[in-house]
Amino acid sequence: MIDVSVVICALNEERRIGRQLAALDAQFDAPAFEVIVVDNGSTDRTVAVVEEWIRSSPHAAAHMQIVDASSTAGIPAARNAGARAAEGRVLAYCDADDEVQPGWVAAIAHGVQGTSLAGGRLIAFEPDGTRRGDLYGGLVATSYLPHIGCANAAVDLRTFLEVGGFDESLPRYGFEDVDLSWRIQEAGHPIVYLPDAVVHFSLSGxxxxxxxxxxxxxxxxxxxxxxxxxxxxxxxxxxxxxxxxxxxxxxxxxxxxxxxxxxxxxxxxxxxxxxxxxxxxxxxxxxxxxxxxxxxxxxx
Missing domain, CATH: 1.20.1280 (Monooxygenase)
Known part of the structure; x- marks a missing residue:
């Protein structure tokens, strides 16, 4: 029985996704979880790298798969494709170029209960590895409602499906996490911060x-x-x-x-x-x- 479905969306990430996959193999005290890598039309060896990882052993995850989302470009569609394939109680999103910390899955499994949406802690790093400190405290305040960032986010799957998932009419990048956060809160569901769900976030070039x-x-x-x-x-x-x-x-x-x-x-x-x-x-x-x-x- 899968408890947490980890979804990683990737586009031409052959050089960096291996670090994230290794970080998921280093999880401890985690319930049964699966890893779903969603390929959004990569033209490099991203899929081959993931396939090689799946064939290797051992893995902390109980199940691993690759989902082809090359037919519709953009992060909202890719994130939805991962959700369609998920079997867990909780959807957990992280990015291919980042690095979840060893207790990440466990913190999400314990922190997301009922119908909640959650954001974890992001510690930012420059491309050269220089640490810049906390990016934000899991929840981002706005003039309307707070929101999470999908580089480190988790949501009850039934709640996610109830509101219709990510909105694919949005641009290919940006605001899909804000939009989902606000629609979930408008539907009456809570949003929470999980400080123990830590991700090392890679700042963009x-x-x-x-x-x-x-x-x-x-x-x-x-x-x-x-x-x-x-x-x-x-x-x-x-x-x-x-x-x-x-x-x-x-x-x-x-x-x-x-x-x-x-x-x-x-x-x-x-x-x-x-x-x-x-x-x-x-x-x-x-x-x-x-x-x-x-x-x-x-x-x-």
Whole structure:
């Protein structure tokens, strides 16, 4: 009987996923758990690396499998694909490039009871291994409701299916964990912090950060449309273009006067460009319908 289903979504992670798989093999005092690796269309040896790991022994997990989610790009769809394959009482999410600590599965199994959603502790590390300290305390406060981050998250499976899982209408990256957190709380379920569920979190390199910042800017517009209590900004095409122009101007002036790239201003400019894209795609009156798990009642 599986108690915890660990879901890892991966895209071209052949160099890093082995560390996470080894960390799951190092779990102690854990109930029966399974590991589900969801491949989201990798073109490198990610699948081969996972297959080699599955064939090796011994493993702490009672069951391991690879799920092919290459037909629909994006993290929300990949996370849902893992949930569809899960057999455990609890869904636990972690990332391929991070490293769960030895008591992680046990802390999640003990901490997620009833219909709760939980976030664990994230300790951030630079790509060179430099420790930066706690990223945040498991639960992220916002102007609306707190949310968890799916680099270290767990949820009762029945609750997850009840609300329809992750929303696949969201951009490929960003806000899927915020959206799920808020819908679960709006449905009356608690959100809790598990300090003993610890993950070493790998901070992104500059190229990945640019892509993510753009998608976050785009997703911000859709989230504002759906959750005005979080962000009541209208985000018109004109207003976002103006904001992007100002952000780009500040970045350009810094480049000219200081002859260096200001990463903070660059991040702001990329996010502003993402909001322009969001204002175009999610223009007023054209907000797309949610894309939630279908036939979820049959899975309950």
């Amino acid at each position: 500059s190229r990945a950060s640019v892509r993510k910042r753009f998608e976050l800017g785009k997703g911000r517009v859709l989230m504002a449309r759906r959750f005005p209590r979080y962000d009541a900004t209208e985000y018109t095409v004109l207003s976002t273009v103006r904001d992007a122009g100002r952000a780009g101007g500040r970045l350009l002036r810094t480049l000219v006067t200081q002859r260096r790239l200001d990463n903070r201003l660059a991040s702001q400019a990329v996010a502003a460009a993402g909001r322009v894209a969001g204002a175009i795609v999610y223009r007023k009156g054209a907000t797309p319908p949610r894309q939630l798990l279908v036939n979820r009642s049959e899975l309950l």
